[in-house]
Structures are given as C-alpha cells and as structure tokens.
Amino acid sequence: MATDRRLQFFEESLQLIHHQGYKGTTMRDIATKLKCDVANLYNFVKSKEEILDISLFRINEEFHDGIDAIIESKHTPVGKLRLITQLYVRLTHEKPYEISLLVNGWRHLSHQKKKKFLAERTAYEKKVQRVIQEGMDAGEMKALDPVLATNMVLSAMRWLFDSFADQKSDWNPVEVERQINEFVVSGLGV
Amino acid sequence: MATDRRLQFFEESLQLIHHQGYKGTTMRDIATKLKCDVANLYNFVKSKEEILDISLFRINEEFHDGIDAIIESKHTPVGKLRLITQLYVRLTHEKPYEISLLVNGWRHLSHQKKKKFLAERTAYEKKVQRVIQEGMDAGEMKALDPVLATNMVLSAMRWLFDSFADQKSDWNPVEVERQINEFVVSGLGV
C-alpha cells in the first residue's frame, strides 16, 4: 500500500496544497508534477478530498498523541509547557506541509469532517489550557486569561511551518525551540 | 463611488472569503448573498481578483501607515512595541475580515501583486525588527534572535482575526490588548 510512487504522490500533493491552497490546487497540477495522466491519480485516492482527509487526520492524531503523553507525564506545568512547544517545533520541522493543513487546510474539509476536526482541536486546546491554568494556580505563571494565554502560546509558533517549508530559510530547530521556550516561559512567568 | 450597495458588496464578499477562502468563494455565492444576479457584481468590480486587490492593499496601507507613525514617534523601544501591538489589536477588532486577507488571502494575488505585497510585508517586518533590536541594544529586552523574536511577537496575535470574526466570541479589545502586551513585553523582557 505504501509504495514509493504513492508516497511521492502525497508528498507532491501536500507541497502544492501548501503553496496554492487546497482549492487552488487541481488534480491536473498534481499530475503535471508527477509527470503522469490525471486519471492515474485515482489509483491512489478515490477523490481529491481524500488527499486532504487522510493527510490531515494522520498528522492531527500524531500531534494529539504527543500532547496526551505529555499531559500524563510527571512534570511541573512549566515543564509540560516546554515539552509541548518542543513537540510542536519538532513536528513542524519534520512535516511543515502537514502542519500547514492543521493551520489552513482544515477549512476545506467537508462539513462533517470539519465539525469533527474542530471538536478535536477544541478539546486539545483545552488540555493545553488546563496545563497553563495549573501553572497559574501553582503560582508558577502570572494570572492572565487562560484562554487568551493558550491562544498566544500556540499562535506564537504558527509562523514556523511557513518558514520551514521555505527552502531559503535554514533555522536550527533545536535553537528555535530553545528561544521559543524562553519567550513563552518568561511571557507567562511571574 | 462609495454607495451603500457597493459597500455592502465588499462587506459580504470579504465575509464569504474569510469563511470559505478566496478560491472557495464564487461570484455566484456573493450574488446569492446580495440577492441579485451574478452579472450585476461586475458593476462594482471588473473582475473577481479586484475584490481581493482593492481590499487587501487598502488594509495593508492602513496598517503600514500606523506602523510608520509609531516608528517615527519619540518612545522607547518597549513603548513602541506596545503601540504596535495596540495598533494590531485595534485594527483586527475593527476589521477582522480585512486582516484575514493579510494573513491568508494574499496567497491568491496574481504573481505581480503577490511579489509587491511580500516585498512590502518584509519591509515592515524589518521595521518592527529594528524596534526590537534597539530594545535589545538598550538592554531593555533580552538577547534573542531578532528575526525569531519579531515573528513570535507578530504571530502571537494572528489568532485574533478568527476570534473577532466569530459572532460567539466577545473579547473586550482593550483588555485583550493589555494582556497581549503583558505577555509580549515580559516575553522579551530581561
């Protein structure tokens, strides 16, 4: 099932979708990049939407599994928050085009799938929010609105996928993670 | 030129583009919302792309004019940074659908216009970066990578347009601005 050609198909598709958007990417665009006929693509997926579906929910699960492992671990709130940013930076560095779907692509899911995605996203934002809330309760972090604080922390990293996807930029992900963490921790710190 | 109906046309168009994306919004969608025929829309713009063009470069100029005024003012770097976040929050609260174009919509500009937009955006990011750099040089801010710091600061506010566009959320923009500022300033602070 996971043949070379099939992997290449998904890879090129996601790159095109990142740069041109989902609606702006046609099956013919993808076929051209793969140097094959359009009809051929339907050997890999049964519809265009499936490219989005499959890729998006796979990376979503990977991210959420990572979050869960951190939540269940025995770290202080600040420690957990550090691991969360670390996870996000690492995942974005490894798979910028997939993360691009989580940031933008989800809007083009079908109604049902979009509902499902947003419900899951909200649930996981709440988990991060709870970590921050615990940090505030423990006096490790300053008392801001927890919803607002969560949004700021997560949003502060959302430029990375664009940067990592860009050939010209060559951030060192470990250094990026260190500095983001410093920013976030002292941004919330007392 | 700026008649009621024309204003309504742009307003509804931008709302649709925010929710469905530029490519995902058809001229027929807009016509339906305005309860008129598709052909009628061409009394307001000479092409679909013009909706994007006009709206995007107008808000872009408004934002950049604001930045320039702050840069030229006599404040400390930290003071300037505070004014910049204030400007961004205010603008996003007043015109979330326009800001949505600056965050996402620009990707669908024609090649030429996109080049122009990106050049301007880069120039203005550099101006913000210089403020941060001055803050670091003056010892007001901790020494992080200035490019990275700039990206984090600006990106930390990029979730707002989505939230302000949403009917259900009712943030107080003044309070939001205060908390964002606290986060950003202590995030960069020594």
Next chain:
DNA sequence: TATTTACATCAACAAATGTTGATCTAAAGT
C-alpha cells in the same frame, strides 16, 4: 504458468465558474 498488483494512458462528460454584451429601470444631476 497463471494471476494478481501497481501504475499508466486515452477519451470523454457533466458540472461549476468567471466573464460578457445587450438591455432595462428609476433616481439624481444639469
């Protein structure tokens, strides 16, 4: 050797989409 599997091509279609030209109406400006 027979057959399944992964991948490829060609032709074609139905629907969606941006756009145009000709025409109309009612109000506003001169």
Next chain:
DNA sequence: ACTTTAGATCAACATTTGTTGATGTAAATA
C-alpha cells in the same frame, strides 16, 4: 426636459475542474 449614473436582469460563452470507464503493461506473486 435631457442626460448621466447606479443598479439590476437575462441569456450565453469558453474554460476549468473533478471524475469515470475501458484498456494496457510490466513486475511481483501464487
């Protein structure tokens, strides 16, 4: 009274787009 202007309608177009069905081929598998 005459003319311009903003807004609206209808029919029609050329393209673009996702998708299908019939068919072919070369390698792996049984």
